[in-house]
Amino acid sequence: MKNKVILSLSLTLAVLLSCGRRADTTDEPSPAVADSAAMHRIEGIWQDELTEAVVFRIKGDSIFYPDSTNLPARFAIFADTLVIYASSEAHYPISHLGDNFFVYESLTGEEMKVVRSNDESDSLLFEHRDYAPILLDQRVRRDTVVYADGERYHLYIDVSPTRRRVFKTTYTDEGMAVENAYFDNIIHIGVYSGRKCLYSHDFQKTDFSDVVTPQFIEGAILSNMEFGHTNAAGSRFLATLCEPDGSTCYVVEITIGFDGKVMAELLQP
Secondary structure, three states: HHHHHHHHHHHHHHHHHHHHHHHHOOOOOOOOOOOHHHHOOEEEEEEEOOOOEEEEEEOEEEEOOOOEEEEEEEEEEOOOOEEEEOOOOOEEEEEEOOOOOOEEEOOOOOEEEEOOOOOOOHHHHHHOOOOOOOOOOOOOEEEEEEEOOOEEEEEEEEEEEEEEEEEEEEEEOOEEEEEEEEEEEEEEEEEEOOEEEEEEEOOOHHHOOOOOHHHHHHHOEEEEEEEEEEEEEEEEEEEEOOOOOOOEEEEEEEEEEEOOEEEEEEEEO
């Protein structure tokens, strides 16, 4: 019994010593700490050195932009780097940070110089306004009458903005990352034969995840739906998914059969 107690105490002591050694010899790096003094130092309104155009306003840990379509962004300064948190982190090396003079490197490697504004009227660019997501399209209703095999069909399309937001990161002339928000759409399609409803559905962009990559759908808007034509297979519609204010779009052909069945096919550009 005595031997068992001694063995137990020895094992306990070994564990405690082992834990102590791990705590003393850890080589895990400490997390980066934001330079709150530097962040406080640059609070105020800043303008481009050459054009004197207002670039942004620093307040607390946020950057505000004079363009009301740009969302405010959270930021921090770590050592000699400005980090802006939009859809992803954007890093800007700082070469000079003074009370009235601020020099940083844009994402393209260009040196950007901004100076503190002394014009009190510049504050009006940031006051008494509410940010609202960008509405790209107003509500659109279309109806079409077609004939197939002697039957008369009435087709309805209703494009309606929703309150669901899609975010997109763009860049100012000074190379600063800014984030805009846009309202997505929902699109209703109805197909009738007389008073009989053959098909009725509210399309959302996620309905096309089988033919368009999820990565693109996440940042895209279901922007439009148009009637194509009717043939023996049914009525064909063209759905357009686009990046907000972008040139990249996907067109999906939707075929709604006379039996109410639906097929979707991605059209190659």
